[in-house]
Amino acid sequence: MSGVCGVGRRRYASLKEVAARAGVSFQTASKVLNGGEVRVAPATAQRILAAAVELGYSPNSIARSLVQRATATIGLVAGDLTDAALAKFAVAAEQAARRHGLAVLVGNIVGGLGERGSGAPGDGAKVVRMLVERRVDGIIAAAPQLEEDAEVAELLRRYVPAVSLHHVPGGGVPVVGSNHREAGRIATEHLLSQGHRRIATVTGPFRRLVVRSRTRGYEDALRAEGVDPSDDLAVEADWTPGGAAAATRLLLERDPQVTAVFVHSDEMAIGVLSALGASGRKVPEDVAIVSCDDMPFAEHLTPPLTSVRVPFAQTGEAAVELLLRRIAGEAVPTEPVLLPVELVVRRSSGAGAGEGRDGGEGEEAT
Amino acid sequence: MSGVCGVGRRRYASLKEVAARAGVSFQTASKVLNGGEVRVAPATAQRILAAAVELGYSPNSIARSLVQRATATIGLVAGDLTDAALAKFAVAAEQAARRHGLAVLVGNIVGGLGERGSGAPGDGAKVVRMLVERRVDGIIAAAPQLEEDAEVAELLRRYVPAVSLHHVPGGGVPVVGSNHREAGRIATEHLLSQGHRRIATVTGPFRRLVVRSRTRGYEDALRAEGVDPSDDLAVEADWTPGGAAAATRLLLERDPQVTAVFVHSDEMAIGVLSALGASGRKVPEDVAIVSCDDMPFAEHLTPPLTSVRVPFAQTGEAAVELLLRRIAGEAVPTEPVLLPVELVVRRSSGAGAGEGRDGGEGEEAT
DNA sequence: TAGCATTGAGCGAACGTTCGCTCAGGGCGA
DNA sequence: TCGCCCTGAGCGAACGTTCGCTCAATGCTA
Numbered sequence: 001m002s003g004v005c006g007v008g009r010r011r012y013a014s015l016k017e018v019a020a021r022a023g024v025s026f027q028t029a030s031k032v033l034n035g036g037e038v039r040v041a042p043a044t045a046q047r048i049l050a051a052a053v054e055l056g057y058s059p060n061s062i063a064r065s066l067v068q069r070a071t072a073t074i075g076l077v078a079g080d081l082t083d084a085a086l087a088k089f090a091v092a093a094e095q096a097a098r099r100h101g102l103a104v105l106v107g108n109i110v111g112g113l114g115e116r117g118s119g120a121p122g123d124g125a126k127v128v129r130m131l132v133e134r135r136v137d138g139i140i141a142a143a144p145q146l147e148e149d150a151e152v153a154e155l156l157r158r159y160v161p162a163v164s165l166h167h168v169p170g171g172g173v174p175v176v177g178s179n180h181r182e183a184g185r186i187a188t189e190h191l192l193s194q195g196h197r198r199i200a201t202v203t204g205p206f207r208r209l210v211v212r213s214r215t216r217g218y219e220d221a222l223r224a225e226g227v228d229p230s231d232d233l234a235v236e237a238d239w240t241p242g243g244a245a246a247a248t249r250l251l252l253e254r255d256p257q258v259t260a261v262f263v264h265s266d267e268m269a270i271g272v273l274s275a276l277g278a279s280g281r282k283v284p285e286d287v288a289i290v291s292c293d294d295m296p297f298a299e300h301l302t303p304p305l306t307s308v309r310v311p312f313a314q315t316g317e318a319a320v321e322l323l324l325r326r327i328a329g330e331a332v333p334t335e336p337v338l339l340p341v342e343l344v345v346r347r348s349s350g351a352g353a354g355e356g357r358d359g360g361e362g363e364e365a366t
Numbered sequence: 367m368s369g370v371c372g373v374g375r376r377r378y379a380s381l382k383e384v385a386a387r388a389g390v391s392f393q394t395a396s397k398v399l400n401g402g403e404v405r406v407a408p409a410t411a412q413r414i415l416a417a418a419v420e421l422g423y424s425p426n427s428i429a430r431s432l433v434q435r436a437t438a439t440i441g442l443v444a445g446d447l448t449d450a451a452l453a454k455f456a457v458a459a460e461q462a463a464r465r466h467g468l469a470v471l472v473g474n475i476v477g478g479l480g481e482r483g484s485g486a487p488g489d490g491a492k493v494v495r496m497l498v499e500r501r502v503d504g505i506i507a508a509a510p511q512l513e514e515d516a517e518v519a520e521l522l523r524r525y526v527p528a529v530s531l532h533h534v535p536g537g538g539v540p541v542v543g544s545n546h547r548e549a550g551r552i553a554t555e556h557l558l559s560q561g562h563r564r565i566a567t568v569t570g571p572f573r574r575l576v577v578r579s580r581t582r583g584y585e586d587a588l589r590a591e592g593v594d595p596s597d598d599l600a601v602e603a604d605w606t607p608g609g610a611a612a613a614t615r616l617l618l619e620r621d622p623q624v625t626a627v628f629v630h631s632d633e634m635a636i637g638v639l640s641a642l643g644a645s646g647r648k649v650p651e652d653v654a655i656v657s658c659d660d661m662p663f664a665e666h667l668t669p670p671l672t673s674v675r676v677p678f679a680q681t682g683e684a685a686v687e688l689l690l691r692r693i694a695g696e697a698v699p700t701e702p703v704l705l706p707v708e709l710v711v712r713r714s715s716g717a718g719a720g721e722g723r724d725g726g727e728g729e730e731a732t
Numbered sequence: 733t734a735g736c737a738t739t740g741a742g743c744g745a746a747c748g749t750t751c752g753c754t755c756a757g758g759g760c761g762a
Numbered sequence: 763t764c765g766c767c768c769t770g771a772g773c774g775a776a777c778g779t780t781c782g783c784t785c786a787a788t789g790c791t792a
């Protein structure tokens with residue numbers, strides 16, 4: 001069919017109009033339609049309800065927010081939601097928030113301090129300010145590129161209850177995340193336990209705390225076995241499969257004898273697998289791999305990927321819980337809340353085909 | 367460090383307070399701080415500005431929205447944002463919206479009509495109603511599971527300007543998407559041009575229009591070459607790699623002679639690759655593969671995936687543009703706006719290693 | 733029958749803005 | 763010197779709610 005969509009926009013019926021039709025004052029209508037337990041005669045209530053239905057009344061929460069000084073809305077300032085890990089977190093957080101009657105206003109940040117080749121301030125502060133102007137009841141920050149943004153940190157401290165997924169310069173904002181150091185440690189321990197000693201790591205950008213934490217865990221594990229971590233064996237990539245493939249080629253050039261790799265994300269593992277394959281090496285026979293995240297596709301790669309499962313969804317829920325407590329005015333501990341990670345063993349690490357598990361808890365934040 | 371995050375919450379300074387400090391009426395302060403071009407003496411303006419800074423004034427857009435009857439906010443009702451394709455769309459839409467000064471309120475839908483094993487209404491209507499109560503200026507619907515939800519359709523038609531990514535029962539809401547039928551056609555044509563005749567397809571859930579459109583394109587191409595599409599060669603999966611792997615095993619059982627597969631998504635292609643590998647078949651030597659989406663990881667799989675690129679980001683921008691026109695009161699065509707797709711040729715389809723391209727435009731919606 | 737508690741409903745104010753109108757004062761031309 | 767226009771600022775109303783208070787009418791007890 002062809003034509004145009006109508007343009008007539010009907011204004012919403014207000015409480016006053018409903019009240020007029022029901023023959024009561026608008027305050028009485030308010031009690032019935034939006035108030036909770038109130039003293040209104042059943043017959044009157046019926047009339048009001050009927051009038052509301054006829055007029056298609058929809059409460060105006062803007063007006064309500066104004067008088068109540070609360071919007072039942074939280075802001076989510078997110079880095080790239082295209083990133084599957086962040087997306088999982090965001091979806092879980094939104095679900096949790098809605099379960100508590102809160103809506104979520106999102107702001108995606110592009111660029112920003114510390115992003116590829118830019119010292120520019122990015123629009124992080126702009127996004128946060130926008131959320132503040134809209135009077136969100138709280139803000140969840142989930143954008144690693146804000147890790148060093150002091151301006152945003154100040155806004156979060158100053159204007160609104162907030163919870164962060166990443167470190168906030170200057171503190172004062174509760175942090176929730178998972179135990180990345182532990183992740184690096186158990187991944188590397190697993191490779192060590194398979195007899196590997198020449199273990200490399202393909203990391204995300206070093207400037208990210210999460211990357212440094214994972215790398216520290218990797219080094220912890222090596223040292224515990226008396227292996228000296230070599231700088232040559234830690235190559236930096238940019239979270240993309242392509243970057244990881246390039247990093248892997250560099251790695252193989254530096255040390256062709258490497259027998260195992262700890263990769264910082266499943267998506268990068270795709271690139272590592274591809275580069276190893278191109279170099280004629282077989283996984284896990286020639287090189288074993290363990291990665292991080294345990295995305296749904298990990299177990300379907302060839303070979304299935306051993307990966308450290310990161311509890312993104314739980315982190316999202318925890319962030320919302322924490323934020324609600326902040327909003328309620330409760331004091332909240334300043335030490336980061338760290339959720340445990342667990343190793344999921346599959347073929348890529350050369351262990352038995354079964355699934356093994358190993359939980360852990362530790363001390364370091366994202 | 368240890369301790370608690372402070373709980374003191376300072377109320378925002380209002381226009382009145384700023385005005386008092388500057389010694390002017392609050393309306394004058396309003397002109398300076400939020401109004402545009404106004405007649406205020408420079409000296410006065412300076413005083414007001416200074417007072418605003420001292421008090422940390424942040425305009426209350428809730429109040430502004432109330433009087434202006436517009437919130438500069440749009441709602442995004444999304445299916446699973448964990449889905450990379452949808453996430454790309456959502457991020458692009460949010461960026462575009464913010465560029466136009468609009469914030470985005472998201473609602474993720476879980477379950478819903480037509481979702482696995484449930485005829486339950488899901489919370490689509492609840493989410494939309496929430497957005498309407500918050501008086502969003504418009505809504506973008508991007509949740510395939512709402513395809514058959516008449517209640518949501520009615521809300522979208524009735525209460526607020528809307529644009530949809532999927533078909534809306536009863537019409538009246540502009541649709542924007544990409545040309546999925548064309549996608550199915552060019553993918554299949556490519557395989558036909560490589561000499562394949564026994565071409566199967568691993569599809570998403572049939573109940574989805576996008577799946578039926580792609581399948582129709584696939585059949586179009588086959589028929590155009592005189593090949594009769596066989597029901598045995600079309601196997602349904604659930605968008606997951608695991609589901610696709612299972613579907614592939616079923617396919618190989620039904621017809622072990624199949625030499626090419628058109629897969630409905632890159633993520634499912636991972637599962638198809640895995641199942642083919644497990645059966646001892648090599649890609650592309652024994653079986654050629656073309657898939658859909660062209661996600662970033664596609665070119666890094668082993669072998670690199672030939673895929674039909676779907677313009678998610680542009681779709682997001684187009685949706686916002688269209689919505690803005692709707693909001694402005696313009697009449698908007700009811701025929702779906704379909705963005706062209708293009709084939710990206712890589713190794714998995716057995717063609718030359720190079721990258722080839724092929725654009726197309728056509729007639730069918732998501 | 734007088735006094736009082738209880739119920740049902742209305743009323744005024746407030747939330748923080750925007751917007752259009754009014755009004756005081758000063759500069760200027762006739 | 764008078765009248766006019768322009769500039770700068772104030773004022774009142776409105777947006778659609780919530781909330782607490784007042785008030786009339788009713789039913790019950792003494």
